[in-house]
Amino acid sequence: MNDPSKVNRSRRNLVIAGAGVGGAAAIGTAVPFAASMLPSERAQALGAPVEADIGQLAPGEKLTVEWRGQPVWIVRRTQEMLEGIKKAESKVADPKSARKKSELTPEYARNEYRSRKPEYLVVVGICSHLGCSPQDKFKAGAEAFERDWSGGFYCSCHGSLFDLAGRVYKNKPAPDNLRVPPYSYLSDTRILIGEDKKGA
């Protein structure tokens, strides 16, 4: 019993069991701390849809609306801009919006213009790479980042390019097209962003 070279098995087992139970309790205690860092109830509740009035939007102009803390762009595309989208077809990585469909492109936007109505583009203005908000480069022509530019958005953070349908160019850091949020037309001049009502 008092031989120091001999391990007292039952005591050793008690130590092991104690350490196990104590360790489990310590890990259990860490859970509430980690969970306290998740979005609070208030942050979760702030996801309500917002309404945008596009009555004043001239052709070729962009309107930015804040939805869930993110910029949502509404661009009234001209005929020229729509033709630019067709021209970009071969340069974009995912022309048919086939990637991550359910997440990025609602059913009604899975067309070449990625919108309900060809005239109006509605996208979340956050680059799919690392979350910068790209800049407007609507004018077609030669640009430093693309010799034969047909109009779209340029993300200066890491050089990603998007056409005027929010489709990402090939061989750029951004992997995906810009996200089309759920939206619906309340009338011809009012868009509800964040909810797609049936029949609109």
Add this chain to the structure above:
Amino acid sequence: MAAAEKQPVTGAGPLNGLLTWVDQRFPLVSTWKEHMSEYYAPKNFNFWYYFGSLALFVLVIQIVTGIFLTMNYKPDAAQAFASVEYIMREVPWGWWIRYMHSTGASFFFICVYLHMFRGMLYGSYRKPRELLWVFGMLIFLCLMAEAFFGYLLPWGQMSYWGAQVIVNLFDAIPIIGPDLAIWIRGDYVVSDATLNRFFAYHVIAVPLALLALVGAHLLALHEVGSSNPDGVEIGKKKDPKTGIPLDGVAMHPYYTVKDTFGVMVFLLVFSIVVFFAPEMGGYFLEHNNFIPADPLKTPQHIAPVWYFTPYYSILRAVTEEFMWVLAAGVIGMAGLIIWSVERAAIKVAVAAAALVLLGGFYALDPKVWGVALMGLSTMIFFLLPWLDRSPVKSIRYKGPITKAALALFVIAFIVLGYLGTETVTEGRTLAAQIGTAVYFLFFFLMPWYSRIDPCLPEPERVTSK
């Protein structure tokens, strides 16, 4: 009792009695001797050996100025920007304390980068100082975290979008990424919740870790003793009578005096920057950060602060086309390792790991690999003690291959750092990709080139003019 056996303290005049009282209850004299008056450091330290003590000095500046900044700063998205401006304009001497803190951040990195470069020059990470180097690297990682969290606090445009980009890096991790990013932010976008928690990390969590690691770094240093520009162990040649290394001098007074001189020169340079160029032309405090954060609009040109730009360039360099270079690199490395090692099990494991990586290159977005490579570029320094197989430690006795490799690495690091501050063009992306390749080849090929490099013999004793 041990207390009664201790010799009374002598030589402190009227304080002898007090110090004796303390010493009998606390290891005062023994600690002082072990770490200062009888800690022997090589006598041939040169210029490069200033930066360890200077980094410690900057840490003190940051802690002191930081405490005073928290007295007026408000970690609230609605008030943060204004509270910093309040400190700058209305708090007496607030501008001075704030500029010391912001300039101190950049000087911290200058000192730490030069301190690390010293380690690379003279092989300070080599056996038995591997753990010392690992502690140092952990300090470096903590310092990067500290700088990143602190940069959000002024809640300017660069604060906001910088945090947005860095937190979104975690979003790239397969499967758990998106939820992890939400957990880090505490919201779906960078918001008040993010600012508030980053404040907690910046003022208490990371500094505690940093101080503990600095303690461990110093304890490890004093356990193994300092290396020196010749890379020879002074402990091998001791005075037979006293047991003191022949090439060693006591930390105090010799190096305490030398380091005090270093601190004075440092303060001169530091003060010039604080008083005359605290923004350093946009490198220390970026111009866009004088605009309050706007979640709807990214500034035209965003770049991290200079000390993060080399890694940021590496992140940007990984495009779809660059994945082929990466794949070729992995195949080449695997071939080289398989050809070099003897054991069949290792050969199989390396081949399997290479196949997994190649599969991953194909299956996952280049974005994921950009993030992975960026992470690796900051972590890879950890491996230096094991990658360097040279028979000598110091650059003084290393051969031309190692010298050229180190020079190329330094050039790549600086070029990547410069490119990271600039916008993207095709030419710059190509330059960043070449820089990235050089950066990693320096480390990955080291086990081979450091071994075949013709080195000079190390001297028996340290050399000095």
